[in-house]
Amino acid sequence: MTLPKTKPPLRKYRDVAPEGDVPTTRTTGLDPDFWYPFARSRDLKPGKTLAVRFAGTEIALVRPEQGEPYALEDRCAHRQVPLSMGVVKGEQLQCGYHCWAYDRTGACVSIPYLDRGRTLPNGVRGYACREAYGFVFVFPGNQELAQATPVPELPYHGDRRYKTRVLDRDIACHYSFMHENLMDMNHQFLHRSLMGRIRAKLLDVREGEDWLEADYSFSRTEGKQSLGERLIIGSSSTDKYADLMTIRTGYPYQTLRYWTDGKREEPPALDLWNAYVPTDRAQNHNHTYGLIMVQKPPIPGVIHLLWPVITLFTEGIFGQDRAIVEAEQRAYEAQGADLNNEVFPIIQSLKALLARRGVPLPPTEH
Ligand code: FES
Ligand SMILES: [Fe+2]
Structure with missing residues (x-):
């Protein structure tokens, strides 16, 4: 007979981090007043819907057979079932239950069995929606701010000199762990099996609000440059501090640019753009959307031959990062506090920035 395992007593949440650290980052919500990617354009088919989430808020993405996609609160005003279970008819979305129909603003425009002369009830919330860079972007926050808020500019996306890989995956951690992972290049040890041993030297830090x-x-310091790394960033200038990498958290997005020869005036060998979109209310999960733009070698077509190796290498690196940030999240939850x-x-500056620019989490209990 096996005895039941005794669970360790739950620790009380401690909102006090070690001196100098920022305790509130993990319990800070991401500001919804930005444009976030919620799907790859190719995954939202004409005449179909997709159910997505921002910090627990359910959103239905809709692509009519003709015209631009749109985004609505994913809840029928009638009996609260997800509108994403409905049917796209022309420009409208019909709820799958009693066929109440909504237009692209979320207004309820018809109820097939409503007595003539009766007023239609209020519909549901509509969200500003745009397509860019192969993603469907939605503005989940205050809709009055959507128009004046730019979709991020990615100058090398679509540039013929670059080929782009898309990142699109659920990761079980708070978005802050993603920002900190990429910003802290002292973690190259994690990638030793794919990149050898690399020492990072911090050259400069710049900061704004x-x-x-x-x-x-x-x-x-040890090992050789792998083929995958060489194909992305060129020859082994990583061996001798001849290169330059700039990582930027420009709230709420993150970018990484890499110049093999260290000359920032030249187009970068690599340009990465990431957005970490929280899915659950507690924001302990995120959907990471990224674009990895790799400068093509001068010989036409060669990039396509090299692409499988590049894909394998980047998948390997992201796989290692994913495993470690999810482990960080589990530790945070088990400890009930940020004990870093x-x-x-x-x-520490980055954590302070994320805490400063973020918003309070919605209450978890109804
Ligand atoms: S629940 Fe949507 S139409 Fe009735
Ligand atoms: Fe990494």
Whole structure:
């Protein structure tokens, strides 16, 4: 007979982090007043819907057979079932239950069995929606701010000199762990099996109210450059601090640019753009959307031959990052507090930035 395992007693939540650290970052919500990607354009088929979420708010993406996609609160005003279970008819979305129909603004425009002369009830909330860079972007916050808020500019996306890989995955961690993982280049040890041993040197840090960026250079101390790495960033200038990487959190997005020869004036060898979209109310999960733009070698067509190796390499790196940030999240939840002993001042600044620019989490109980 096996005895039941005794569980360790639950620790009380401790809202006090070690001195100098920022305790509230993990319990800070992401500001909804920005444009966020919610799906790849190719996954929202004409005449279909997709159910997505922002911090627990359910949103139905709709693509009519003709015309632009739109986004509505994913709840029928009648009996609260998801509108994403409905039917796209022309420009309208019909709820799958009693066929109440909604237009692209969320107004209820017909109820097939409503007595003539009766007023239609209020509909549901509509969200500003745009397509860019192969993603469907939605503005989940205050709709009055949508028009004046730009969709991020990605100058190298669509540039013929670059080929783009798309990242699109659920990751079981708070978005802050994603920002900190990418910003802290001292974690190259994690990637030792794919990149050898690399030492990062911090060159410069610049900071503003809603952004922070760090410049790094690298030197390989052990092992050789892998083929995947070489294909993306060129020859082994990572061996001798000849390169330059700039990582920027420009709230709420994150970018990484890499210049093999260290010359920032040139187009970068690599340009990465990431958005981490919280899915659950507690924001302990995110959907990461990213664009990895890799500069093509000068010989036409060669990039396509190299692409499988590049894909394998980037998948390997992101797989290692994913496993470690999910482990961080599990530790945070098990400990019930942020007990990190952060010794790298940039990460403390980054945590402070995310806490400062974020919003309070919605209450978890109804
Ligand atoms: S629940 Fe949507 S039409 Fe009745
Ligand atoms: Fe990493």
